[in-house]
Amino acid sequence: QQQVKQSPQSLIVQKGGISIINCAYENTAFDYFPWYQQFPGKGPALLIAIRPDVSEKKEGRFTISFNKSAKQFSLHIMDSQPGDSATYFCAASSRGSQGNLIFGKGTKLSVKP
Amino acid sequence: GAGVSQSPSNKVTEKGKDVELRCDPISGHTALYWYRQSLGQGLEFLIYFQGNSAPDKSGLPSDRFSAERTGGSVSTLTIQRTQQEDSAVYLCASSLWTGEDEQFFGPGTRLTVL
Numbered sequence: 512q513q514q515v516k517q518s519p520q521s522l523i524v525q526k527g528g529i530s531i532i533n534c535a536y537e538n539t540a541f542d543y544f545p546w547y548q549q550f551p552g553k554g555p556a557l558l559i560a561i562r563p564d565v566s567e568k569k570e571g572r573f574t575i576s577f578n579k580s581a582k583q584f585s586l587h588i589m590d591s592q593p594g595d596s597a598t599y600f601c602a603a604s605s606r607g608s609q610g611n612l613i614f615g616k617g618t619k620l621s622v623k624p
Numbered sequence: 625g626a627g628v629s630q631s632p633s634n635k636v637t638e639k640g641k642d643v644e645l646r647c648d649p650i651s652g653h654t655a656l657y658w659y660r661q662s663l664g665q666g667l668e669f670l671i672y673f674q675g676n677s678a679p680d681k682s683g684l685p686s687d688r689f690s691a692e693r694t695g696g697s698v699s700t701l702t703i704q705r706t707q708q709e710d711s712a713v714y715l716c717a718s719s720l721w722t723g724e725d726e727q728f729f730g731p732g733t734r735l736t737v738l
Contacts, residue, residue, distance in 0.1 A: 517666070543725055554628070554715055554729030555667070600666060610722045611657055611683070614666035 517615025530588040534601035541603040591622045628730035645701040649718030661713040674722045706737045
């Protein structure tokens, strides 16, 4: 049973455009929702994260929108740049658990110049 | 400040051989996690350590997989009698303590079983 569903699988955006990646979760015990960015040959790196007590969090060009009732959250990348081309993973965990992250399957983003 | 390091970066082995993958977490991090990333898939949780103990081994895919951590630092993931389906990138992450939000990932070990 996949606990975190991510879409789309791949995304092509023009430079300057907005990239939007969506995730849905099932376990209502999840209370931490990070997004990780991974470049080829590298490990994932934390990009931005949110807790369910807020509906939106913005850091620079990156914004997480969170809808607790729908059990969905999304990543918006404003003014997308070629350097943003990478694979993005959403994840979720529960503070009461051991802290292991449940990941979505990833979205490969390509930003065309 | 060194990050999480893993060795080897690449490992090619023959089916049936045993392999050991090593992870050096960030100094002072008490929690250590192993994940597996198969081609085109997300990251699959394998096991975590709080200090030297591994309270939950249920994520390990089979009894051919084992892991240990010594001195609250270095961890080794061992795969016995490797199979082709074990081919994947094995990622290690550490955090200050279990349940601490941010996990810092190493670059991974790419395992290829021929």
